[in-house]
Amino acid sequence: MHSQVVIIGAGPAGCSTSLFLSKHKIPHLILEQSIFPRDKICGDALSGKVVEVLKKYDENLIHQMTHDPTHFLGSWGVKFVAPNGKALDIPFKQNTGQEPHAPGFICRRMHFDHFMVQQLDTRYAQLITGAEVISMGKADNINSVTYTNQGVVQTTSFDIIVGCDGDRSIVEKTFVNRSLEPDHYCAGIRAYYKNVTELHPQNFIELHFLDELLPGYLWIFPLGDGTCNVGAGMLSSSVSKNKVNLREQMLKAIAENPNLKKRFANAQLEGKINGWGLPLGSKKRSISGHHYILTGDAASLIDPFTGEGIGNALYSGFFAAQAIQKAIEHKNFSAPFLALHYDNPVYERLWSELKLSHSLQKLSKYNRLFNFVVNRAHKSTTLRNTISSMFEDMDLRAQFRNPVFWWKMMIGK
Ligand SMILES: Cc1cc2nc3c(=O)[nH]c(=O)nc-3n(C[C@H](O)[C@H](O)[C@H](O)COP(=O)(O)OP(=O)(O)OC[C@H]3O[C@@H](n4cnc5c(N)ncnc54)[C@H](O)[C@@H]3O)c2cc1C
CATH class of the missing domain: 3.50.50.60 (FAD/NAD(P)-binding domain)
Incomplete structure (x- = not known):
């Protein structure tokens, strides 16, 4: 042939x-x-x-995806949770009301x-x-x-x-x-849970940057069938260096983290927790x-x-x-x-x-910096809007590499 x-x-x-x-x-x-x-x-x-x-x-x-919300749940934004537990809700787009469909979806x-x-x-x-x-x-x-x-x-x-x-x-x-190459490879695990509470009404995906998982995070992504995709990922070199067991850390966070434990109080794991690699x-x-x-x-x-x-x-x-x-x-x-x-x-x-x-990714391992940005964004609508616009505007996103951006944030401008 x-x-x-x-x-x-x-x-x-x-x-x-x-x-x-x-x-x-x-x-x-x-x-x-x-x-x-x-x-x-x-x-x-x-x-x-x-x-x-x-x-x-x-x-x-x-259109097909939008008309099948049980399988394709429209998501309108992201919730970042800093290591200090403070959460920041950022819409993917500024004028969400005028959009014909959600900017992103979650689908098994x-x-x-x-x-x-x-x-x-x-x-x-x-x-x-x-x-x-x-x-x-x-x-x-x-x-x-x-x-x-x-x-x-x-x-x-x-x-x-x-x-x-x-x-x-x-x-x-x-x-x-x-x-x-462990510095360019990430380890990940994924589970499905029923009955997770306090999900965002616009189906925001959630990234929880926990101290024990930096650089990496625990995620909660709501699905259209009422379950949630819950998982954790971390840079492989850090997993080995800090001898992290991702599965144990995720279960511990769900059981003990003050932000998470109440939301998982009645949650049930569906099936197994499975792992796979992410070549970065x-x-x-x-x-x-x-x-x-x-x-x-x-x-x-x-x-x-x-x-x-x-x-x-x-x-x-x-x-x-x-x-x-x-x-x-x-x-x-x-x-x-x-x-x-x-x-x-x-x-x-x-x-x-x-x-x-x-x-x-490299900056995200500094938990204090993360806490600082989230604290500042809490106080400043302009900064929240800037971060939101960064999802679509690469030039704006590049400001993260510009010292002037950080200086303005330090002095609260
Ligand atoms: C834990 C975890 C969470 C993730 N979360 C997200 C997320 O939320 N959003 C996101 O965008 N990305 C996420 N990713 C990354 C995403 O899963 C991958 O980037 C994506 O699947 C890549 O698609 P692909 O087609 O390259 O490979 P794959 O999806 O892996 O598809 C490869 C296909 O090749 C087939 N195949 C393999 N070997 C052979 C063979 N020898 N002969 C014939 N067929 C073969 C497989 O059966 C498979 O169907 C995540 C990854 C992991 C591990």
């Missing part, structure tokens, strides 16, 4: 690559080891960036990923589920991928392969094989090469401060499809061509955000 383009993985990065390839009318094969619907350990928060990319594909998807990955797979355009996309890729190789100048399909081993040759297979990607291992985009890397492209978690593109990876996975899929269209047109699948047409646009769009988030 031969398929000019082969995508490995049908998570957000794989689906996005496929959808935009279909827009370019490029036929492709997708190999996915799971059968949908399937779970993925995640906080389930779909940020404004997810909405942005989905709109590029089809505005109608957002069990549902979101299935929803995305259902959008694939079968005129161009051939999806094989239950197909686990086991190796890739080259013989007589032909690239090929080998996978098991219902116990049968099959091989397909390709011109370009797209690694959308997440953290622990076999495509990344085959072509690059970078070792895990705090370092620029080469994300393509001779006949291959890496996207999403396989390319380590998760935001180092917020832990958001779905939006960047979708964006990288969008740019991968553009690069593949050019590669086919020019019959050029070489490393320099793909670096120019894939790595460059990806980092042009994402790097300034990733770099800034890395600075914020």
Whole structure:
């Protein structure tokens, strides 16, 4: 068998690559080891960036999401809780009343990923589920991928392969094989709880920056079915250095933290607490090469401060499809061509955000600084509005790196 383009993985990065390839009318094969619907350990928060990319594909998807609040709960803002326990509610947008839909959503990955797979355009996309890729190789100048399909081993040759297979990607291992860097990798755990109380009426997501989890946080994200996604994440180097057991710390916080224990007094854990890694985009890397492209978690593109990876996975899929269209047109699948047409646009769009988030991640380990900012923002409407506008305005967000911004805050301006 031969398929000019082969995508490995049908998570957000794989689906996005496929959808935009279909827009370019490029036929492709997708190999996915799971059968949908399937779970993925995640906080389930779909940020404004997810909405942005989905709109590029089809505005109608957002209408579908808005009309299904049980699965896609619209979220209008974020609650930051500083280590001193003080909370700050920040809307994602200033004029929320005039918006046709929520800026972000929260949706179980069990549902979101299935929803995305259902959008694939079968005129161009051939999806094989239950197909686990086991190796890739080259013989007589032909690239090929080998996978098991219902116990049968099959091989397909390709011109370009797209690694959308997440953290622990076999495509990344085959072509690059970078070792895990604990300063650029985060450990995360996730649980579902029923009956958590005092949730925000506009479904704000909650980030609790607890002393014992810095740099990192405990989150509570409300879902449309009345449950909450509750989890914790922390930089891997700090987990090892401080010998942190994330699971124990999360359960301890839920049972003892004065802000949390009353809200979890009647809460019940649904299922198990599960863990998975977050490869962070705090370092620029080469994300393509001779006949291959890496996207999403396989390319380590998760935001180092917020832990958001779905939006960047979708964006990288969008740019991968553009690069593949050019590669086919020019019959050029070489490393320099793909670096120019894939790595460059990806980092042009994402790097300034990733770099800034890395600075914020480093600042966030100073608990006193965190307390100070939240205390100041409590007193100043202007500062609260500035932080709110930072969700949409990158130049404004960059003020966090400007000493004048900090000086003004110190003197209360
Ligand atoms: C605890 C935790 C909380 C998070 N919270 C959030 C959040 O709230 N919001 C957010 O935006 N991001 C969050 N993230 C990050 C987000 O989950 C990822 O960035 C996102 O899933 C990346 O999408 P992807 O398509 O690159 O990879 P994945 O979603 O991991 O998809 C990879 C796909 O490839 C398939 N695959 C893997 N290997 C093979 C193989 N050998 N053969 C065939 N198929 C294969 C898998 O089955 C899977 O379907 C969180 C991550 C963690 C761990």
